Amino acid sequence: MQTPRVAIVHEWLITYAGSEKVLEAMLEVFPEADIYCALDFLPEQFRGKLSKSKIRTSFIQKIPYARRLHRYFLALMPLAVEQHDLSAYDIVISNSHAVAKGCITNAGQLHICYCYTPIRYAWDLQFQYLAESNLDWGLRSVIARWMLHKIRIWDARTPLAVDAFISCSRYIARRVRKTYRRDSVVIYPNVDVESFAVGQQDGDFYFTASRIVPYKKIHLIVEAFKQMPSRKLVVIGAGPLLQKCIDIATPNVKVLGYQPDDVLQEHLKRAKAFIFAAEEDFGIAPVEAQACGTPVIAFGKGGALETVVDGETGLFFHEQTTDAIVKAVEAFELQKNKFDRQRIRQHAERFSTSRFCSEFRDFVFQKWQAHCQSMEIKG
Numbered sequence: 001m002q003t004p005r006v007a008i009v010h011e012w013l014i015t016y017a018g019s020e021k022v023l024e025a026m027l028e029v030f031p032e033a034d035i036y037c038a039l040d041f042l043p044e045q046f047r048g049k050l051s052k053s054k055i056r057t058s059f060i061q062k063i064p065y066a067r068r069l070h071r072y073f074l075a076l077m078p079l080a081v082e083q084h085d086l087s088a089y090d091i092v093i094s095n096s097h098a099v100a101k102g103c104i105t106n107a108g109q110l111h112i113c114y115c116y117t118p119i120r121y122a123w124d125l126q127f128q129y130l131a132e133s134n135l136d137w138g139l140r141s142v143i144a145r146w147m148l149h150k151i152r153i154w155d156a157r158t159p160l161a162v163d164a165f166i167s168c169s170r171y172i173a174r175r176v177r178k179t180y181r182r183d184s185v186v187i188y189p190n191v192d193v194e195s196f197a198v199g200q201q202d203g204d205f206y207f208t209a210s211r212i213v214p215y216k217k218i219h220l221i222v223e224a225f226k227q228m229p230s231r232k233l234v235v236i237g238a239g240p241l242l243q244k245c246i247d248i249a250t251p252n253v254k255v256l257g258y259q260p261d262d263v264l265q266e267h268l269k270r271a272k273a274f275i276f277a278a279e280e281d282f283g284i285a286p287v288e289a290q291a292c293g294t295p296v297i298a299f300g301k302g303g304a305l306e307t308v309v310d311g312e313t314g315l316f317f318h319e320q321t322t323d324a325i326v327k328a329v330e331a332f333e334l335q336k337n338k339f340d341r342q343r344i345r346q347h348a349e350r351f352s353t354s355r356f357c358s359e360f361r362d363f364v365f366q367k368w369q370a371h372c373q374s375m376e377i378k379g
């Protein structure tokens with residue numbers, strides 16, 4: 001059997017986040033794969049393994065001010081992904097949290113979708129998205145709702161062209177089943193646990209780090225520590241709500257904004273615990289904290305239920321409220337000495353890059369062999 005030609009369809013290369021780390025791991029499995037995306041403005045310092053790959057972009061790349069205004073081109077993204085000519089490839093892998101799985105393939109090709117989520121803002125999180133974007137009333141709201149309606153119609157047909165789905169967590173597998181009526185296998189995203197080491201946890205502070213956007217609920221964590229003046233909190237991250245967090249912070253809360261990786265890791269190693277208040281599809285940050293042997297106080301919903309072991313590697317709270325966070329921190333203080341740093345680290349190793357590459361490689365080639373056999377029978 002000849003080596004298959006592989007294309008990876010990614011959404012867009014703007015920031016270096018979880019899906020980009022998974023993309024790099026996919027390239028470890030398929031180093032000769034070409035990358036297709038809507039636009040590519042990834043800063044040079046984050047290109048890493050991507051610098052060796054051939055990257056093709058869509059017409060959106062050439063639109064004036066696309067780098068700054070790409071969020072306003074959402075309505076064009078379905079059209080953009082359909083313009084990728086993938087006819088030269090045997091295997092197409094869509095790395096998708098929005099439109100990538102909508103790429104066009106033919107009957108002779110194998111299309112595998114690694115799905116982080118059905119389009120959040122078009123399906124079950126539409127009303128939250130509209131409220132957080134101040135689009136819950138008025139003419140702009142009507143336009144946004146109509147656009148999301150059209151995207152929903154388009155997105156509903158895209159699973160028909162996918163031969164196999166991989167979900168990034170059991171939580172997302174349930175959403176894929178609900179939204180697309182498709183089963184999927186779960187392969188957890190890779191976390192670079194090898195780059196983290198167990199720390200001394202000699203700090204007197206709690207810690208959180210994230211993009212500071214509404215659904216991450218960083219402001220709730222800051223508000224909670226306003227109610228606990230004797231407890232210290234350090235916040236690292238940048239985003240549209242950064243200034244709000246700075247404005248509401250009290251003297252026991254340090255909001256540091258963006259910081260380089262070495263500063264982030266130092267805080268992860270030294271913190272009493274990492275606090276995570278988002279409902280995430282998977283959530284890489286809590287795993288990175290556990291790779292440092294640091295326990296996690298997490299909102300008990302979404303991917304955190306699969307990455308944090310309640311009472312062993314962290315504690316859960318069950319409402320996204322300041323009071324719930326306060327109670328969780330106080331509960332942690334009563335039992336903080338029972339958490340074993342080495343045990344927490346061992347748990348984090350379940351999500352390593354080597355594990356991802358092995359599971360992903362096995363799944364793709366299993367499907368490829370079955371696809372080839374099917375084509376021979378049909379031929």
